[in-house]
Amino acid sequence: MNDSYDLRGSELHIEVHKFRAGAIIGSLLLVLFLQAFLPLYVPKAEILDLPLLVTIYFGLSRRNPSTGLLLGMAIGLAQDSLSGPTVPLGLYGISKTIIGYLASSIGARLDTEHPAARFALTTVFFMAHQGLIALTRRILLAQPEAWFNMRLFIAALVNALVAVFLFLLLDRLRKR
Amino acid sequence: MVAIPSRHKSLVLLAGVILLQVVLLAVQIKRDSQGRLIRVWTVGAISPFQRAGTQGVGSIRGIWNHYFALQNTSRDNEQLRRENDALKLQITQLQSKAAEADRLAGLLNFRKLHMDVPMVGARVIGASPGTASVTIDIDRGQRDGIKKNMGVITPDGVVGKVIEAYANTAQVLLLTDKDSGVGALLADSRTQHPVGGTGEPLLIMKYVPNDDNVNDGERVVTSGMDRIFPRDLPVGTIVEIKPGNTFKQIRVRPAANLERLEEVIVLLTLHPLEFKQESEPASQPVAPAAAAEKPPAARR
Numbered sequence: 001m002n003d004s005y006d007l008r009g010s011e012l013h014i015e016v017h018k019f020r021a022g023a024i025i026g027s028l029l030l031v032l033f034l035q036a037f038l039p040l041y042v043p044k045a046e047i048l049d050l051p052l053l054v055t056i057y058f059g060l061s062r063r064n065p066s067t068g069l070l071l072g073m074a075i076g077l078a079q080d081s082l083s084g085p086t087v088p089l090g091l092y093g094i095s096k097t098i099i100g101y102l103a104s105s106i107g108a109r110l111d112t113e114h115p116a117a118r119f120a121l122t123t124v125f126f127m128a129h130q131g132l133i134a135l136t137r138r139i140l141l142a143q144p145e146a147w148f149n150m151r152l153f154i155a156a157l158v159n160a161l162v163a164v165f166l167f168l169l170l171d172r173l174r175k176r
Numbered sequence: 177m178v179a180i181p182s183r184h185k186s187l188v189l190l191a192g193v194i195l196l197q198v199v200l201l202a203v204q205i206k207r208d209s210q211g212r213l214i215r216v217w218t219v220g221a222i223s224p225f226q227r228a229g230t231q232g233v234g235s236i237r238g239i240w241n242h243y244f245a246l247q248n249t250s251r252d253n254e255q256l257r258r259e260n261d262a263l264k265l266q267i268t269q270l271q272s273k274a275a276e277a278d279r280l281a282g283l284l285n286f287r288k289l290h291m292d293v294p295m296v297g298a299r300v301i302g303a304s305p306g307t308a309s310v311t312i313d314i315d316r317g318q319r320d321g322i323k324k325n326m327g328v329i330t331p332d333g334v335v336g337k338v339i340e341a342y343a344n345t346a347q348v349l350l351l352t353d354k355d356s357g358v359g360a361l362l363a364d365s366r367t368q369h370p371v372g373g374t375g376e377p378l379l380i381m382k383y384v385p386n387d388d389n390v391n392d393g394e395r396v397v398t399s400g401m402d403r404i405f406p407r408d409l410p411v412g413t414i415v416e417i418k419p420g421n422t423f424k425q426i427r428v429r430p431a432a433n434l435e436r437l438e439e440v441i442v443l444l445t446l447h448p449l450e451f452k453q454e455s456e457p458a459s460q461p462v463a464p465a466a467a468a469e470k471p472p473a474a475r476r
Contacts, residue, residue, distance in 0.1 A: 033225040035305035043435045065186035081218035083304050084311040084347045086355045088204045090197035101190045
């Protein structure tokens with residue numbers, strides 16, 4: 001049985017990866033736990049958005065927009081749930097749904113296995129994610145939120161750097 | 177029936193899923209619902225890992241401290257013995273001061289009221305998984321008597337309030353969250369102004385007219401007017417004052433170290449704590465100073 005297959009366009013051949021049983025759910029639970037746990041001991045870790053990185057990774061690897069957006073929605077809603085009643089359900093959900101969709105769509109068109117490509121894409125997706133959150137807050141919740149600032153730019157670069165190494169680890173969960 | 181081209185199916189699904197979540201958001205805003213069931217499920221799924229993680233780190237620390245870090249024990253013992261002697265002396269002095277404070281508090285009936293306040297200690301087992309809110313999770317919940325809107329403090333000062341209580345855990349909204357606030361007053365002038373969070377490490381004191389005299393380094397304490405916290409608990413210290421259009425822009429450094437919380441105290445009451453005291457004229461002149469020096473509710 002083939003565990004990975006090719007998306008064949010007119011000229012492009014891009015491999016679609018499958019993962020070991022439970023790898024996606026296990027990774028999802030682990031990053032949600034780490035996201036809530038790490039800042040207790042390393043306050044600076046608050047800058048990381050591990051659920052977003054996992055959404056991007058599985059979106060880029062699976063390369064199926066439907067799967068990507070549903071996975072993004074699940075992760076986002078879980079993050080909303082853990083953020084307490086001051087964060088309405090759907091704030092992270094909407095932004096991660098769109099990021100999951102975009103990552104899968106781009107993954108189906110580009111080869112995203114190179115670390116430089118992953119770094120650049122994660123930086124862009126992180127900024128887009130923050131923009132979507134700001135948009136949701138401003139339009140739907142009528143709450144003032146900065147579109148972007150230097151802190152978010154640094155956070156985007158840090159997250160992208162972490163993503164390069166995290167994605168290498170997650171690559172090991174792929175079926176060979 | 178109109179068939180959707182397969183290449184557009186995911187786009188339709190995307191639109192449907194986003195529409196669903198927008199409706200979910202709208203329902204929450206309109207009805208002020210918290211989608212409680214899904215929160216309970218998610219918190220229930222994650223909190224055992226948080227609890228186990230905290231215990232795991234505690235065990236590793238214990239093994240390290242009690243086994244590997246025993247080098248230079250003899251020298252450390254000698255140093256600790258000296259420190260112990262010094263601390264014993266300090267304890268004697270502090271006991272003397274505490275007795276003096278107790279006498280003052282007894283005169284005002286202030287301490288008695290706060291001693292009646294039931295409270296429970298809790299361990300911090302998690303933090304908010306994003307920057308949209310500033311919350312912590314604690315390992316005590318409804319089974320320990322914790323309810324929504326109860327005040328949370330440390331011996332250093334105010335921490336926040338309970339925003340959600342589950343069976344075995346609870347979520348606490350920290351003072352630094354954008355939606356957080358506490359009734360406060362300036363310790364010196366005793367004028368009342370609310371203090372709120374901004375999502376950043378420093379708090380802001382609101383509605384202080386430009387004409388008012390406020391000093392850098394002045395202490396800010398709770399006013400008790402929010403009916404969550406007892407009066408005169410430390411909130412923070414003023415670190416920055418700038419003139420504004422109508423009101424001053426005042427930044428306050430929280431008294432409690434909100435970025436490094438490990439254990440907190442939850443005040444197990446939803447009733448105002450010291451308002452009866454205000455009607456007693458004899459207590460008025462001295463109550464603030466005595467209470468500010470040593471907040472009784474945090475002293476247990």
